[in-house]
Amino acid sequence: MGKLFSHLASYRRECILAPLFKLLEAVLELFVPLVVASIIDTGIATGNSPYVVRMVLVLFALALTGLAVSVTAQYFSAKAASLFARDAKKALFEHIETFSLADCEKIGLPTLINRMTGDMNQVQSGVNMTLRLLLRSPFVVLGAAIMAFIVDARAALVFAVAIPVLAIIVYLIMRVTVPRFRAVQGDVDELLSQTRENYKGARVIRAFNLQDKERESFHGRADRLFSRQISAAGLSALTNPLTSLVVNLGIIVLIWYGGVRVDAGSLSQGAVVALFNYMSQILVELIKLASLIQTMTRALASARRVGAIFDMTSSMEDGTRMDSPCDGPAIEFSHVGFSYNKTGGKVLEDISFTLERGQTLGIIGATGSGKSTIAALMARLYDVDEGEVRILGCPIKSYRLQYLHDNVTLVLQKARLFRGTILDNLKLADSQATMDEVKRALSDAQALDFVLDKGFEAPVETGGRNFSGGQRQRLSIARALVHGGQILILDDSFSALDYKTDSLVRGALAKRKDITKVIISQRSSSVMSADRIILLDNGRIAAMGTHAELMATSPIYREIHYTQFEKEDADV
Numbered sequence: 001m002g003k004l005f006s007h008l009a010s011y012r013r014e015c016i017l018a019p020l021f022k023l024l025e026a027v028l029e030l031f032v033p034l035v036v037a038s039i040i041d042t043g044i045a046t047g048n049s050p051y052v053v054r055m056v057l058v059l060f061a062l063a064l065t066g067l068a069v070s071v072t073a074q075y076f077s078a079k080a081a082s083l084f085a086r087d088a089k090k091a092l093f094e095h096i097e098t099f100s101l102a103d104c105e106k107i108g109l110p111t112l113i114n115r116m117t118g119d120m121n122q123v124q125s126g127v128n129m130t131l132r133l134l135l136r137s138p139f140v141v142l143g144a145a146i147m148a149f150i151v152d153a154r155a156a157l158v159f160a161v162a163i164p165v166l167a168i169i170v171y172l173i174m175r176v177t178v179p180r181f182r183a184v185q186g187d188v189d190e191l192l193s194q195t196r197e198n199y200k201g202a203r204v205i206r207a208f209n210l211q212d213k214e215r216e217s218f219h220g221r222a223d224r225l226f227s228r229q230i231s232a233a234g235l236s237a238l239t240n241p242l243t244s245l246v247v248n249l250g251i252i253v254l255i256w257y258g259g260v261r262v263d264a265g266s267l268s269q270g271a272v273v274a275l276f277n278y279m280s281q282i283l284v285e286l287i288k289l290a291s292l293i294q295t296m297t298r299a300l301a302s303a304r305r306v307g308a309i310f311d312m313t314s315s316m317e318d319g320t321r322m323d324s325p326c327d328g329p330a331i332e333f334s335h336v337g338f339s340y341n342k343t344g345g346k347v348l349e350d351i352s353f354t355l356e357r358g359q360t361l362g363i364i365g366a367t368g369s370g371k372s373t374i375a376a377l378m379a380r381l382y383d384v385d386e387g388e389v390r391i392l393g394c395p396i397k398s399y400r401l402q403y404l405h406d407n408v409t410l411v412l413q414k415a416r417l418f419r420g421t422i423l424d425n426l427k428l429a430d431s432q433a434t435m436d437e438v439k440r441a442l443s444d445a446q447a448l449d450f451v452l453d454k455g456f457e458a459p460v461e462t463g464g465r466n467f468s469g470g471q472r473q474r475l476s477i478a479r480a481l482v483h484g485g486q487i488l489i490l491d492d493s494f495s496a497l498d499y500k501t502d503s504l505v506r507g508a509l510a511k512r513k514d515i516t517k518v519i520i521s522q523r524s525s526s527v528m529s530a531d532r533i534i535l536l537d538n539g540r541i542a543a544m545g546t547h548a549e550l551m552a553t554s555p556i557y558r559e560i561h562y563t564q565f566e567k568e569d570a571d572v
Contacts, residue, residue: 003310004123004303007087014080015131021073022136028066030143033277035059037151037270045269073132081128089120092309100316101381102340107309110193115309118188119302126299129292137289141166144278144285151271151278155258159279162250166286169242173235174293180232182301187225194218236297239290247283254279316383319398324407328393330487330516331355331378337386338373347373348539351387355532357486360510360517362527364560365536371520372413374536375491378518379410392486409485413492415472417464423456425464425475429483441481444508446501447474469496477505481512489518494526502526524561533557 008015035055043052096104096112104112145163148156198205198214205214254275261267336351348370355361363371376382377389380396389396391408417425426441427433438456442448450471451458464472473496480488488509494502506526509517519527527533528547535543535550535557543554550557 002307003091004088004307007091008080008084008127010087011080011083014076014083018073018076018080018131019135021069021076022132023139025066025069025073026136026140026143028062028069029140029281030147030278032059032062033147033274033281034151035062036277037268037274039270040273041268041270077128077131080131081124084127085120085124088123088306089116092116092120092306095310098314099312100314100383101376103312103315107312108189108193110196111189112309114185114189114192115306119185119306122295122298122302123306126296126303129295130299133288133292137285137292140285141282141289144281148275148278151274152261152267155254155261155267155271155275158250158254158257159282162246162279163282165246166243166282169246170239170286170289170293173239173242174297177232177236177294178297178300180228180235181298182304184225184228184232185301185305187221187228191218191221191225194221233294236290236294239293240287243286243290244283247279247286251276251279251283316380316401317397318401319404320400321394321398322400322403324392324394324399324486329354329390330357330359330392331361331518332390333374333377333387334390335387336377336384336389338377338382338384340382342385346385346539348377351541353532353534353541353544355516355518357392357516358513359531360519360529362530362533363518363520363536364522364524364527364533364557365542367522368538369536370539371536372491375410375489375518375520378487378489379408380404381410407485408487408489409480409483410489411476411480411491411493413473413495415464415469415476415493415496417460417467417472417475419462420460421457422451422454422460422475425460426456426479426482428479433482438478438482441478444481444505444512445474445478446497446504446508447471447478451475470498470501473497474501474505485515487516487518489520491520492522494519494521494523499523499525522560524557524564528561 035058039052039055042048043055093116096116099107141163145156145159148159194217198218205211255272258267258272258275262269262272332354333351336348337346338348339346351370351374353361363374365371373382377384378391378396380389380399380401383397391399391404396404418428423438426438439448442451460466464475467475473493477490477493494505497505502523502525506519506529509515510529519530521527524547531546533545533547533550534541535554537556542556543550545553551561
């Protein structure tokens with residue numbers, strides 16, 4: 001948690017002034033019972049009305065000063081907590097951005113979102129209340145006890161017994177509730193994960209009539225979360241009644257003992273009232289402290305969870321190289337092996353090939369053969385387990401990720417557009433791109449016509465859901481062309497395009513001789529014009545060569561090709 005709370009260091013002034021003003025407020029409150037006692041013993045008992053008026057004015061002065069001091073303390077504590085939360089969220093977001101794709105998949109997107117939102121909000125509330133009450137409440141409790149001993153040492157023995165009992169109660173409840181609140185936050189993660197999964201897979205769930213099953217699963221998780229919240233909150237809620245019980249028992253003893261002493265003439269009535277007020281102050285502060293403990297237990301549990309993210313380091317070490325040599329092949333795989341689960345089977349095994357600059361590589365194969373994995377390795381979304389990948393003449397691990405991603409552009413099959421306008425999405429990676437460059441990219445991606453119809457400022461909803469699948473893919477291809485780079489990887493990015501549009505896009509890309517292109521597809525028509533085609537089968541290279549060579553030597557490739565072309569003929 002050190003990295004998390006290090007962001008408070010920038011606001012030392014606020015973190016110091018907030019509790020100091022609260023302590024000043026507490027000091028003013030501790031003088032109030034003494035003033036009241038003097039009004040009773042010196043003013044009312046002797047009939048000295050001017051003295052009573054002066055002391056009442058003193059009480060007004062203490063109240064107004066206390067109000068001003070309290071508002072000032074609230075301002076500094078709220079400012080420190082909100083600025084701390086802002087800086088911590090920024091740092092957390094930047095830290096998460098350094099994680100590799102494998103790291104994010106391991107942690108889980110719902111968990112990361114919950115850390116950024118719910119957990120950080122809990123931490124902010126905890127910091128705010130801690131600055132206001134962590135020193136003030138114990139100070140008032142101890143100060144009230146000390147003032148009670150000043151008023152009457154024998155009667156104040158009640159305080160000496162009550163305060164340790166109260167401290168033990170608070171400690172035991174906090175010790176039990178902290179782990180329970182931590183478990184509650186874990187259940188929130190699981191519930192958020194299922195909610196997100198159901199939202200994204202709503203069509204599949206309805207198509208298979210799984211609504212009742214998913215509803216029962218959700219209700220089960222929600223009931224478990226409810227039970228744990230009730231258990232944790234119930235134990236935490238015991239703080240108030242238990243502390244009230246102890247304090248009220250102390251008040252009963254105090255009034256009884258004080259009455260006996262007053263009747264005997266060894267204690268004044270004002271002193272009894274002052275002792276009663278000090279015991280009441282302790283009760284009020286303990287109620288505040290109980291609320292603080294509940295907030296702190298949640299905040300500490302959340303802080304540990306956020307701190308665990310800060311303590312994580314990316315499994316992918318960044319390189320240092322920010323340039324590439326002019327010679328050497330564009331892409332080179334040398335005996336590459338890879339698996340997503342290190343204890344499971346290999347997704348790729350002994351993959352070796354070379355692609356020269358300016359050439360086009362086609363990769364084809366059945367679903368699950370490893371095509372997309374090769375694309376991810378080329379863009380270094382993952383690191384290989386065996387062998388080596390070289391990009392633009394150098395080992396891929398030697399490059400700074402920023403430089404690598406500037407030169408290797410990956411277009412995924414599932415096109416992702418962002419909320420905004422069409423132009424915002426097209427200039428997402430290059431805000432300085434000119435309109436001529438944007439229009440050329442749209443023309444090559446066969447998207448210029450419908451963009452001109454809609455307008456460059458046409459709104460794009462989250463995920464691009466107000467566009468068809470083919471439109472999203474064409475806009476994604478255009479965005480990649482605007483971004484530029486020496487290598488363009490199209491991972492089944494023509495799957496939603498008809499054959500004619502597919503052919504037109506490939507023809508336009510072929511004219512861009514300065515770009516090395518990798519086309520991954522399940523259509524033989526999409527890769528047949530490539531300089532080299534790799535046929536993958538169960539993570540291995542089953543055959544490699546040109547379209548003509550593979551038609552002559554590979555039965556698997558011929559089967560794929562004829563099956564698809566028979567279908568195309570039938571469609572025609």
